[in-house]
Amino acid sequence: MDGGQRAGGEMGDQSQRPWTNPEEPRRPEESAPPPPRQPPQQPGYPQPSGYPQQQPGYGQQPGYGQLQGYGQQAGYGQQAPYGQQPPHGQAPYTQPSAPSHQPGYGAPQAAPSAGYDANPYANAAQWAPGPQQGWAPPPKPGLIPLRPLSFSDLFGAPFLVLRRNPKATFGSALLFQGLTAVLSLVIVGLVAWLSFSRLSQAAPGEEDTIGAGGITAIILSSLIPIAGSIAGSAILQGIIAQEVARGTLGEKLPLGVLWRRTKKRFLPLIGYTFLLIGVVTVFIAVAVGLGFVLTGLGGRAGVVLTVVMAIAALLVLVVASAWLGTKFSLTPSIIVLENSRVFPALARSWRLTDGYFWRTFGVQFLVSSVVSVASQVVATPISLLASFVPVILVGVDSEATMIVATIAAQGLSLLVSVIIGAITVVVISATSAVIYIDLRMRKEGLDLDLARFVEARSGGREAVDNPFDLAAAGGKAPR
Numbered sequence: 243m244d245g246g247q248r249a250g251g252e253m254g255d256q257s258q259r260p261w262t263n264p265e266e267p268r269r270p271e272e273s274a275p276p277p278p279r280q281p282p283q284q285p286g287y288p289q290p291s292g293y294p295q296q297q298p299g300y301g302q303q304p305g306y307g308q309l310q311g312y313g314q315q316a317g318y319g320q321q322a323p324y325g326q327q328p329p330h331g332q333a334p335y336t337q338p339s340a341p342s343h344q345p346g347y348g349a350p351q352a353a354p355s356a357g358y359d360a361n362p363y364a365n366a367a368q369w370a371p372g373p374q375q376g377w378a379p380p381p382k383p384g385l386i387p388l389r390p391l392s393f394s395d396l397f398g399a400p401f402l403v404l405r406r407n408p409k410a411t412f413g414s415a416l417l418f419q420g421l422t423a424v425l426s427l428v429i430v431g432l433v434a435w436l437s438f439s440r441l442s443q444a445a446p447g448e449e450d451t452i453g454a455g456g457i458t459a460i461i462l463s464s465l466i467p468i469a470g471s472i473a474g475s476a477i478l479q480g481i482i483a484q485e486v487a488r489g490t491l492g493e494k495l496p497l498g499v500l501w502r503r504t505k506k507r508f509l510p511l512i513g514y515t516f517l518l519i520g521v522v523t524v525f526i527a528v529a530v531g532l533g534f535v536l537t538g539l540g541g542r543a544g545v546v547l548t549v550v551m552a553i554a555a556l557l558v559l560v561v562a563s564a565w566l567g568t569k570f571s572l573t574p575s576i577i578v579l580e581n582s583r584v585f586p587a588l589a590r591s592w593r594l595t596d597g598y599f600w601r602t603f604g605v606q607f608l609v610s611s612v613v614s615v616a617s618q619v620v621a622t623p624i625s626l627l628a629s630f631v632p633v634i635l636v637g638v639d640s641e642a643t644m645i646v647a648t649i650a651a652q653g654l655s656l657l658v659s660v661i662i663g664a665i666t667v668v669v670i671s672a673t674s675a676v677i678y679i680d681l682r683m684r685k686e687g688l689d690l691d692l693a694r695f696v697e698a699r700s701g702g703r704e705a706v707d708n709p710f711d712l713a714a715a716g717g718k719a720p721r
Contacts, residue, residue: 244305253410256481262631266379297388297703316450358460381693381696383487383491383492383696384488384489384490384491384492384493385399385403385406385486385489385490385491386399386490386676386679388490388683388689388693388696389683390547390680390683390684390689391676391680392607393601395676395680396605396673396676396677396680397605397608397609399486399672399676400609400668400669400670400672400673400676401669402664403482403485403486403489403668403669403672403676404668404669404672406489406494407485407489407494407495408501409496409497410481410485410495410496410497411481411485411668411672412483412664412665412668413483413497414478414497414500414501415663415665415667415668416660416661416664417472418475418477418664418667419471419474419477419660419661419663419664419667420660421470421474422467422470422471422474423656423659423660424466425466425467425470426464429463429464429466429467430460430463430464430467433459433460433463434456434460436459437452437455437456437457437460438453439457440452440456441453441456453534467632472512472515472516472519473512473515474680475515475667476508476512476515476574476672477504477508477511477512478512478667478668479511479574479667479671479674480504480508480511480574480577481500481501481504481576482508482667482668482669482671482672482675483574483575483578483579483671483674483678484500484503484504484578484579484676485672486575486672486675486676486679487575487579487675487679487710488500490679490692491692491695491696491699492696504578507577507578507581508581509575509585510577510583510587511577511578513584514573514574514577514587514588516583517584518566518567518570521566522559522563525559525562526559529551529552529555532551532555533548533552533555536548536551537656540697568595568599568602568606569591569592569595569599570588570591570649571590571591571602571606571674571677572590572591572594572595572677572678572681573587573588573591573596574671574674574675575674575675575678575679576590576591579708579710579711580680580710580711580712581711594678594681594682594685595681598681598684602677602681605673605677606670606673606674606677607671609669609673610670613665613666613669613670614666617662617665617666620658620662621655621658621659621662622653624654624658625655627651627655628651628652628654628655631647631648631651632644632648637718678709682710688709688710691709692709695709
């Protein structure tokens with residue numbers, strides 16, 4: 243009974259098992275023990291073997307269950323990709339055939355298999371957009387940037403001219419101012435000594451005549467150093483304009499080179515300066531003549547008309563000087579840099595300042611005011627000291643000591659005046675030259691021509707010698 247039951251049970255078990263061929267070898271997975279439990283893997287979209295694993299691009303969301311950052315947090319057990327069910331009989335933690343995750347931060351990396359890109363970003367650069375072209379400031383090869391200048395640039399550049407090349411600017415101005423001062427002392431002093439030395443030899447009754455003649459001679463002789471000072475100031479304006487122009491291009495020329503570049507324009511500069519002085523002199527002479535005519539009418543009405551005429555003439559002179567001085571202030575720069583004659587330069591200066599009168603006047607007035615105030619602050623104490631030296635030395639018995647001290651004090655005052663005058667000429671002349679370049683950049687696009695000139699010069703290409711000269715440049719870019 244028991245044997246029959248066992249036989250029947252074995253037959254029942256065999257009937258439930260699937261039929262296998264006894265001669266066929268058994269599969270390894272049927273004979274091998276079950277695989278060990280694998281570590282949990284991070285879910286994601288697995289890719290076919292042989293293709294590089296791509297990271298989520300810009301603006302893409304990572305795969306379902308995938309975390310961003312350095313290293314990946316692996317949850318317990320791997321889930322099937324989003325939208326797919328695991329195959330029947332497959333454990334949820336079974337490792338897929340192809341790697342679908344990057345090693346965590348700090349984990350050792352295995353050598354990549356064949357067809358697997360070790361650097362998934364190796365080809366990303368060719369698909370990434372190129373760098374955006376950012377804003378670049380305009381070039382500044384030298385004194386000022388090659389663009390229309392702001393008010394602060396116009397105000398600061400003249401003082402920078404004085405500091406940038408002091409030997410050529412301040413040195414030349416000091417030379418001219420010193421020569422003018424020495425010339426004035428020699429000529430006026432000599433004429434005064436010759437005139438008043440005759441008083442001791444004059445006959446009775448001739449003192450007044452000799453004294454009046456001496457005063458007239460001194461006044462006339464003083465016109466010579468004044469004319470020399472005017473001519474020197476005109477030449478200095480041309481030298482400073484040349485320095486500002488070459489400094490804008492990044493060049494720093496010595497005084498000798500600036501002199502050679504400017505000397506052919508000395509006569510037009512001097513002619514322009516004396517032309518302005520002549521116009522002002524004629525106006526003053528006409529006003530004074532009208533005053534004498536009105537005074538000759540006699541009576542209270544004539545006196546009142548004379549006073550009113552004098553006040554009106556003074557106001558007209560101030561307004562006309564400010565207006566014409568501003569409109570014609572660019573003439574020295576045009577004469578030197580564009581090789582122009584006097585009257586064409588006057589007309590061109592008038593046209594360049596059209597629409598920019600108040601801007602030009604404001605910059606020149608502000609710079610002149612600053613220089614004037616600074617000059618007075620420095621010169622006034624020294625002048626007062628020089629004037630009080632004779633009073634301080636009244637009790638000194640030695641006459642020679644008093645004379646030496648007085649001469650030393652006056653010499654110091656004269657030296658300070660010469661230095662201040664040199665600084666004033668440089669700064670004011672540089673102001674007009676900077677305004678000239680600014681107006682040409684605004685109206686004529688000179689900044690583009692100067693930038694091309696600097697680029698051609700730095701590249702070793704042939705360029706015009708003077709890009710400011712319209713006739714020399716010919717309106718074409720340097721080759």
